[in-house]
Amino acid sequence: MKIALFGDIHANLEALETVLADARSQGCDSYVCLGDVVGYNANPSECLEIVREMGCPVVKGNHDEDAGGDHSLEMMNPVAAEALQWTRDQLNAEQREYLARMRMVRQVQDFTIVHSTLDQPNVWNYVTNKFDAMSNFSYQFTQVCFHGHTHVPRVFVRGTKVQDVPPESITIEEGMKYFINAGSVGQPRDGDWRASYCIYDVPSKTIYFRRLDYDIATTQKKIIAAGLPEALANRLAVGR
Ligand code: ZN
Numbered sequence: 001m002k003i004a005l006f007g008d009i010h011a012n013l014e015a016l017e018t019v020l021a022d023a024r025s026q027g028c029d030s031y032v033c034l035g036d037v038v039g040y041n042a043n044p045s046e047c048l049e050i051v052r053e054m055g056c057p058v059v060k061g062n063h064d065e066d067a068g069g070d071h072s073l074e075m076m077n078p079v080a081a082e083a084l085q086w087t088r089d090q091l092n093a094e095q096r097e098y099l100a101r102m103r104m105v106r107q108v109q110d111f112t113i114v115h116s117t118l119d120q121p122n123v124w125n126y127v128t129n130k131f132d133a134m135s136n137f138s139y140q141f142t143q144v145c146f147h148g149h150t151h152v153p154r155v156f157v158r159g160t161k162v163q164d165v166p167p168e169s170i171t172i173e174e175g176m177k178y179f180i181n182a183g184s185v186g187q188p189r190d191g192d193w194r195a196s197y198c199i200y201d202v203p204s205k206t207i208y209f210r211r212l213d214y215d216i217a218t219t220q221k222k223i224i225a226a227g228l229p230e231a232l233a234n235r236l237a238v239g240r
Pocket of ligand 1 (some may be wrong): 008010036061063149150151
């Protein structure tokens, strides 16, 4: 069994289609979505329908919550508020209801999935260092947990102490715990514009990361054509 773990799609249809095609060519037979299907980019409805049709386990991201909810946008910065209202307007009531009902944490087989962190999944904290990871590990009751939210592929390992190891191929070892960020499909922020996701090869207990070129020019054109802030198109090219 090979499981593709992908999240932070952020309505980027070109990146999502590229990732799913790659996962198939890598022999993946299961899929798990780590949340933030919508927000920022121009195809929220299309990306949401793809994920729903896949019928795979999915957890709620903060953008899914914002788009599915109907709280006031007055307190947000105007650019973010405008983009969020645009996303809400692209989704029908039934799609927004689906987003609102997504679960925050799920166990899939022998691992856990969450969008941000297990210690306070609904607070949307960012795990950017070992201390943040330690808080998560206190609430992680499976050996492996996959997450997203920072848009940076990353691996924290807890043995006798917590280590921050590079997002390369890793093998799950007895007595250790792993908190693994799959990176972002649709808006990477580690300085590399290519779509990111990871694959868990269950029989060999290995996890490896994939980075993929996609048709970013089309994604950027759609953002501009939709009247979304131009900054959203520009940041894709620099991976920030
Ligand atoms: Zn996100």
